[in-house]
Amino acid sequence: MAIKLHFLGTGCMVPTKDRNHLSIALEREGSIFLFDCGEGTQIQIRKMKLPLSKIKKIFISHWHGDHTLGINGLVQTLSNTDNVSKVEIYGPANTKFHIDHMFKSTIFEPKIEICVTELTPLQGELIKVFENSEIEIFTAKLQHGVDCIGYLFKEKDTLNIDKKKLKEIAPELESNPLLNRIKMGFDIQYNGVDIKYKDLTYVKEGMKIALVFDTRPCAGISLLAKDVDYLVMESTFIHKQHKEKAEEFDHMSAKETAEIALLNNVSNLIITHFSQRYKDTKEIESEAKEIFENTTSTYDLMTLTLKK
Numbered sequence: 001m002a003i004k005l006h007f008l009g010t011g012c013m014v015p016t017k018d019r020n021h022l023s024i025a026l027e028r029e030g031s032i033f034l035f036d037c038g039e040g041t042q043i044q045i046r047k048m049k050l051p052l053s054k055i056k057k058i059f060i061s062h063w064h065g066d067h068t069l070g071i072n073g074l075v076q077t078l079s080n081t082d083n084v085s086k087v088e089i090y091g092p093a094n095t096k097f098h099i100d101h102m103f104k105s106t107i108f109e110p111k112i113e114i115c116v117t118e119l120t121p122l123q124g125e126l127i128k129v130f131e132n133s134e135i136e137i138f139t140a141k142l143q144h145g146v147d148c149i150g151y152l153f154k155e156k157d158t159l160n161i162d163k164k165k166l167k168e169i170a171p172e173l174e175s176n177p178l179l180n181r182i183k184m185g186f187d188i189q190y191n192g193v194d195i196k197y198k199d200l201t202y203v204k205e206g207m208k209i210a211l212v213f214d215t216r217p218c219a220g221i222s223l224l225a226k227d228v229d230y231l232v233m234e235s236t237f238i239h240k241q242h243k244e245k246a247e248e249f250d251h252m253s254a255k256e257t258a259e260i261a262l263l264n265n266v267s268n269l270i271i272t273h274f275s276q277r278y279k280d281t282k283e284i285e286s287e288a289k290e291i292f293e294n295t296t297s298t299y300d301l302m303t304l305t306l307k308k
Contacts, residue, residue, distance in 0.1 A: 002028070002305060002306075003026065003027070003028045003155075003207055003209070003305075003306045004026075004027040004028075004303055004304065004305050004306070005024060005025070005026055005027075005209075005230075005232065005270070005303065005304045005306065006024065006025040006026075006027060006048055006050060006301075006302075006303050007024055007272065007298045007299065007300060007301070007302045007303070007304075008020060008023040008024065008025060008041050008044035008045060008048065008300070008301070009021045009022050009023045009038050009040070009041065009044060009300055010022065010272045010273065010274060010298045010299055010300050010302075011038075011066070011273070011274060011276060011300075012066055012234075012236055012251075012273050012274065012275055012276065013064070013065075013066045013276075014066075014276040015038075015039065015040070015066075015276070016276050018299070018300060019274065019276070019299075019300055020038060020039070020040050020041070020044055020300050021038020021039045021040060021041070021065075021066045021067070021069065021070065022036050022038045022066060022067055022213065022272065022273050023035070023036050023037050023038050023041040023044065023070065024036065024211065024232065024272075025045070025048075025050060025055075026153060026209070026211075027050070027054075028135070028155075029134075030054060031054055031056065032050060032051070032054040032055045032056075033057050033059065033137075033153065034055055034057070034058045034059065034074075035059045035061070035151060035211050036059070036060060036061055036067040036068070036213065037058055037060070037067070037068060037069075037070040037071045037074055038065075038066050038067055038068070038069055038070050039065070039066070039069035039070050040070060041070035041073075041074055042070060042073050042074040042077055044300065044301065045074075047301055048301055048303070052077065052078060052081045052084070053081055053082060053083040053084050055074075055078065055084075055087070056084075056086065056087060056088060057087075057088045057089075057090070057130070058071065058074075058087065058088070058089045058090070059090045059091070059129075059137070059151055059211075060089065060090065060091030060092070060095060061091075061092075061142075061148055061149055061150065061151075061211075061213045061214065062091075062092055062144060062146050062147060062148035062149070062213075062214060063091070063092070063094070063095070063098050063146065063147070064146065064214065067213065067214070068098070068102075071089070071099070071102060072102050072103065072105070072106065072108075075087060075089075075103075075110070075114065076106075076108055076110075078112060079108075079110045079111045079112045080111065084112055085112055085113060086112055086113040086114075086115060087112060087113075087114055087115070088115045088116075088117065089114065089115070089116045089117070090116075090117045090119055090129055090130075090139075091116075091117075091118065091119065091149075092118065092119060092120065092147035092148060092149050093118055093120050093147045094118070094147065095116055095117075095118045095119075096116045096118060099114075099116050117129075119139050119149055120147075121139055121140050121141045121149060121220075122141065123141055123219065123220070124141075124219045124220070124223070125140065125141070125223075126138050126139075126140050126152075126223040126224070127139055127140075129151070133156075134155065134156055135153065135154065135155055135156065135206075136154045136156065137151060137152065137153055137154070138151065138152040138154065138224070139151050139152070140152075140220035140221075140223040140224050141218075141220045142212065142213075142214070142215035142218055142220045142221065143215050143216045143217075143218040143220070143250065144214045144215050144216070144250045145250045148213075148214055148215060149220075150210065150211060150212040150213065150215070150220060150221065150224045151210070151211045151224070152208065152209070152210050152211075152223075152224045152225075152228070153207075153208070153209045153210075153211065154206060154207075154208045154209075155206025155207045155208070156206050157203050157204065157205050157206050158183075158203075158204050158206065159182075159183050159184070159185055159197070159201040159202075159203060159204075160183070160201060160202055160203075160204045161179065161182065161183060161200060161201060162200060162201060162202050165199065165200050166200055169195070169199060169200060170190065170193075170195055170200070172190075173190065173195075176190075178190060181197075182195070182197045182200055182201060183197075183201065185197055185201075205308070207229050207230075207306060207308055208227070208228040208229050208230075209228060209229065209230045209231075209232065209306070210224040210225040210228045210230070210231045210232065210233075210266075211224075211232045211233075212224055212225060212231065212232070212233040212234070213233070213234050213273060214234060214236075214250065214251060214273070215234070215250065215251075215252065216246075216247070216250050216251070216252070217252075217256060217260065221233075221260055221264075222260075222263070222264055225260065225261070225264040225266055226264045226265065227264070227265050227266075228264070228266055228267070229267045229268060229306070229308060230266075230267065230268045230269075230270060230306055231260075231261050231264070231266040231268070231269050231270065232270045232272060233252065233257050233260070233261070233269065233270070233271060233272070234251060234252050234257065234271070234272060234273035235252060235253065235254040235257045235258075235271035235272070235273065235274065235284055235288060236249075236251040236252060236253070236273050236274065236275050237251060237252070237253045237254070237275055238253060238254060238278070238283055238284055238287055239253035239254060239255035239256065239287060240255075240287070242275070242277075251273075253287070254271060254284045254285070254287040254288040255287050255288070255290075255291060257269070257271060257288060258287070258288040258289070258290070258291035258292035258295060259291055259292075261292045261295075262291060262292050266292075267294065268294050268296070269288065269292050269294060269295045269296070270295075270296045270298060270304065271284065271285065271288055271295060271296070271297055271298065272298045281297045281298075281299070282297075284297065285297035
């Protein structure tokens with residue numbers, strides 16, 4: 001299943017002409033999962049021509065304005081979008097309070113159901129947020145001075161037919177509906193012969209993507225990022241220039257983010273959430289790559305197609 005990441009905004013507290021407030025749309029099989037929703041997010045969605053009707057779930061890391069100011073406008077637009085009957089909003093403690101006050105700040109009569117779920121993982125705890133037959137989403141507590149959480153998006157492993165073994169063991173099953181039962185993990189009997197699903201299948205591991213925004217190094221990062229295929233993480237500052245500011249404002253430098261990727265056996269690091277003080281991200285990316293070579297720097301309206 002192809003997964004795409006659409007970077008709607010890659011800036012932090014103060015947006016620039018080139019960097020919007022942070023928001024990332026994860027697209028999989030026609031569904032869009034939105035992670036954070038900074039000011040102007042719905043305009044960025046329009047620019048990228050993403051279908052609004054596919055946005056059914058919004059995941060908030062914390063309630064600083066640069067991660068949430070776009071929620072009100074987006075939800076009002078979704079409320080007037082065809083084929084949208086409900087939107088689910090997930091976030092840390094007090095999310096219901098903030099959502100309620102946000103909607104009361106304007107005259108808004110929603111035409112859709114708005115479901116709000118507060119997530120309160122304890123320090124060192126990984127909890128499941130959502131699950132269906134194909135994916136799971138988890139959350140863990142981060143360190144940012146206010147209630148803040150990160151997310152892990154995980155595809156479930158699947159059984160695939162080994163075509164070589166199929167030709168060797170039971171070629172007559174190639175177009176047989178019984179093959180679907182084998183893919184579901186059931187043994188079958190065909191023409192009086194017992195056929196074990198394990199003899200004809202292999203396990204295809206699902207994609208694992210961690211999304212870790214505003215934080216200092218903490219145990220929660222490792223719970224989310226350990227052995228993931230992609231770690232999407234803030235690199236707000238250049239370490240050699242603004243290490244102290246990263247510590248003061250509970251953010252990460254590119255060096256620290258790269259060290260975390262290395263420590264957690266991450267396959268690919270994607271950095272975002274850049275301070276407005278940097279005109280471009282070349283030096284930020286270079287600092288990260290000195291430690292973790294497989295690093296990609298993001299920019300607004302960028303799309304990455306993820307591969308296992």
